[in-house]
Amino acid sequence: MSVLPRILYLFQTLPISLPRLFFKRLNSMFRTFVWNGKAPRVKLNLLTTPRSMGGMSMPHIWHYYCATHMQRLVEWGKNTSPKLWVGIEKRFAGDNLAVLPWMPRNLASPLHYALPTTLATLSVWRSLQTKLPVAPYPSPLMPLQHLPVFSRHLIPTAPTADPPSPLPRHFLTAGAQVAEDQLPYSRPLGFLGKFHLHRLISYLGSLAPLDKYCRPLTIFETISHRGTTPPHSISLFYGLLQSLSTPPTQFCGKWEASFRITLKDEDWSKIYTLAHCCTPSTRIQEVNYKILYRWYRTPDRLSHFSGGGGDLCWRCSAPHADHLHIWWSCPKVQLFWERIHEYVCKLVEPSPPFTPEFYLLHHTSCSISGYKKSIIPCLLHAARLTIPRFWKQDITPPLSVWFDEMECIRGVDELTFRARDRYAEYSAKWYYWLSDIRRIT
Numbered sequence: 001m002s003v004l005p006r007i008l009y010l011f012q013t014l015p016i017s018l019p020r021l022f023f024k025r026l027n028s029m030f031r032t033f034v035w036n037g038k039a040p041r042v043k044l045n046l047l048t049t050p051r052s053m054g055g056m057s058m059p060h061i062w063h064y065y066c067a068t069h070m071q072r073l074v075e076w077g078k079n080t081s082p083k084l085w086v087g088i089e090k091r092f093a094g095d096n097l098a099v100l101p102w103m104p105r106n107l108a109s110p111l112h113y114a115l116p117t118t119l120a121t122l123s124v125w126r127s128l129q130t131k132l133p134v135a136p137y138p139s140p141l142m143p144l145q146h147l148p149v150f151s152r153h154l155i156p157t158a159p160t161a162d163p164p165s166p167l168p169r170h171f172l173t174a175g176a177q178v179a180e181d182q183l184p185y186s187r188p189l190g191f192l193g194k195f196h197l198h199r200l201i202s203y204l205g206s207l208a209p210l211d212k213y214c215r216p217l218t219i220f221e222t223i224s225h226r227g228t229t230p231p232h233s234i235s236l237f238y239g240l241l242q243s244l245s246t247p248p249t250q251f252c253g254k255w256e257a258s259f260r261i262t263l264k265d266e267d268w269s270k271i272y273t274l275a276h277c278c279t280p281s282t283r284i285q286e287v288n289y290k291i292l293y294r295w296y297r298t299p300d301r302l303s304h305f306s307g308g309g310g311d312l313c314w315r316c317s318a319p320h321a322d323h324l325h326i327w328w329s330c331p332k333v334q335l336f337w338e339r340i341h342e343y344v345c346k347l348v349e350p351s352p353p354f355t356p357e358f359y360l361l362h363h364t365s366c367s368i369s370g371y372k373k374s375i376i377p378c379l380l381h382a383a384r385l386t387i388p389r390f391w392k393q394d395i396t397p398p399l400s401v402w403f404d405e406m407e408c409i410r411g412v413d414e415l416t417f418r419a420r421d422r423y424a425e426y427s428a429k430w431y432y433w434l435s436d437i438r439r440i441t
Helices: 003-013 018-033 061-077 084-093 096-104 114-130 191-209 208-213 219-226 235-247 251-259 265-277 281-290 323-329 333-348 356-361 368-373 374-391 398-419 423-435
Strands: none
Touching: 003 061, 018 061, 018 096, 061 084, 061 096, 061 114, 061 219, 061 235, 084 096, 084 368, 096 114, 114 374, 191 208, 251 323, 251 356, 265 368, 281 356, 281 374, 323 333, 323 356, 333 356, 333 374, 333 398, 333 423, 356 374, 368 374, 368 398, 374 398
């Protein structure tokens, strides 16, 4: 997407606060472009979902905006940063800028002289903490020395002149105070030190349950605590936000109800992967996603629209013709699939199961790499391309059209493998098809 680098450039060079109306208008422009001004038939949340989770990986602009500010937070936490803007922001906001993201909101020192870019980053961060589990409150990275009840007597002792900053893990474990012999001190605490320690723990307990401070660090907290900016950090943080905010796909439950089976998460993950990686053809990928999203308007869906007609199948006049009926269980289309299955069994060993989840969604027990190298996806893709060409017609999809689609796929495969100097793989993949082509026709 050529417009995305331009937007990211502006987000990084001008990290200012942007109203949500800006992102709504931008999403509206994207939606108008994708659907060519027509009414959307797939929700924007599904379009922006990663492909590995069943989406189309369309850029989520708000998450990219947040990812650029998360990169700035990591730069704040570095002891020495070569970027001049970090020193400028610390000059106006104070040296405690790095600890502000981990402090409770009501205890953070007021930033009267902070730059607008600093305030914008903190605002985005507070919003993320509220909406996503990127760093749930309270954080194990909470800087205790900046709390009002912290005493200098509790600073961990170390052989170096710069002792480590005290964190909750220095005093708490499994929601309780650590044993005295495990405290970060070279000598046992005296009465005054124990008093300050108990006061600190009581204060932490008043903010949140003590076990919350002992949870494992999240991915972003680990990166921030490491003190180094990872390569491709914006892409990394964007992927993190996408994984944390992706809603469950509704079409999975509909397919499972139609098949009367329950698929595991790893099964759906393989289906999502095979939907787009089995072929470089965008035409085939489009049909795969349309089937996966139950895009096609079947009689049972059209019957709910005004003037849409009844819910009878246009092939066999069966009532309640739903998605599975039109694509699989209709007697006329079932005859087409049976003939396809015969040819699949002739070309492939062992024979695959004759089930709708296999022929419609690529649900297979084979590995992804082995399945992609076989001719099976080509056979299924040609069948999926054939059925929509005879949509709303009362005939069985002819096998000759399926054969033509197979030849188109084979021709593209031949050109692709020749260009990559991998003709031997092409010959192995299409050997039985080419040797039996006369008998099949």
